[in-house]
Amino acid sequence: MSGTIIAPNDPSAWDSLNPQRWLYFHKVDHLTVDGSGKIDGMGQEWWAQSCKINTTNAMTFHKCKDLNVKKITMAPGSSPNTDGIHISSSTLVDIRESTIGTGDDCISIVGNSSVIQINNITCGPGHGISIGSLGKSNSSASVHDISVDGAILSNTENGLRIKTCQGGFGFATNIAFQNVWMEKVSNPIVIDQYYCDSPVECLNQTLAVKVQNISFVGIKGTTATDEAIRFACSDRFPCEMLYLEDIQLISYYGGLTSSFCWEAQGSFSGLIFPHPCFSYGESNLGQKVLPSSVLQSI
CATH class of the missing domain: 2.160.20.10 (Single-stranded right-handed beta-helix, Pectin lyase-like)
Incomplete structure (x- = not known):
């Protein structure tokens, strides 16, 4: 992964979608997320327009096996109640050499x-x-x-x-x-x-x-x-x-x-x-x- 992945800065873009899932990986085996890229959830926009409760996770892995994540940067830190990397029901996971700033x-x-x-x-x-x-x-x-x-x-x-x-x-x-x-x-x-x-x-x-x-x-x-x-x-x-x-x-x-x-x-x-x-x-x-x-x- 190179460059920057940026979430929509207008929360209304999520009206027909599940706002709790942005980068969501479900039942994916032998996955590698690698590179010097950056993930920006635009959390400040949500914070300014919400009731200050936001349960979105920047990157979620659910029921995954043999997962490798490395050299990833997540920002900004002004994303209230937002996890950086969220691991659920997964096994054989390796996360390394990454920088994470988030609100949760x-x-x-x-x-x-x-x-x-x-x-x-x-x-x-x-x-x-x-x-x-x-x-x-x-x-x-x-x-x-x-x-x-x-x-x-x-x-x-x-x-x-x-x-x-x-x-x-x-x-x-x-x-x-x-x-x-x-x-x-x-x-x-x-x-x-x-x-x-x-x-x-x-x-x-x-x-x-x-x-x-x-x-x-x-x-x-x-x-x-x-x-x-x-x-x-x-x-x-x-x-x-x-x-x-x-x-x-x-x-x-x-x-x-x-x-x-x-x-x-x-x-x-x-x-x-x-x-x-x-x-x-x-x-x-x-x-x-x-x-x-x-x-x-x-």
Whole structure:
């Protein structure tokens, strides 16, 4: 891909189309999107004329297998609630060497996706790299064997995030984030099992997507919020086998930073700042979580 792909700058051009699908790939196998080109969603035009809710994704891959995306630039960052690259129900995905500026998640991975490798990504502005939300509307969702290795996140509203909704079921497991540099990032490391994007308050429910076998290694930089690490896990299905190694997140403004844990079980190694707050158990003390070897085959 070379040159620039530009969305229509007049929202009325979408009147007879689904505005949630711009560059949409469905059931495409062995696909490569490669080049120095740029994707411009003209998000500012939508923002100026809308009620400030826009769920369009710049590039969506649904039920795809053996997908490669590299050397792509996405802009601008003034596209509210618009994901850059959205992966759904897909497997064997490799995303690398790309720059993404958007109004929501730079990369989002949702239900029934697996064996995904993300390398050397620059993200910002945006909401960082997210897995989820999973389990919305009491649905089933499974995500496993995900590796993020090498990323720069700058001025994003979140950093590395796993978000699940109460009442859902399934699992998010064997997920590794490593070698990530953050610059003035709010909420750098987050696992949130109480995620709610409804305009009304979400009901408390005991069922939850199980989150386990998650590692954060070599995550460094500055945070724009006092709370640099947040693990808010389910009472009934606690987060298990979390692992932290070589974490250095200091305040961009020079203050203190902190960690928050609720029903989070894990272990750590090396320098961790801010200090972790795990509730420890003999079964996981000292355990190191690694990406699945299947990722090496991509």
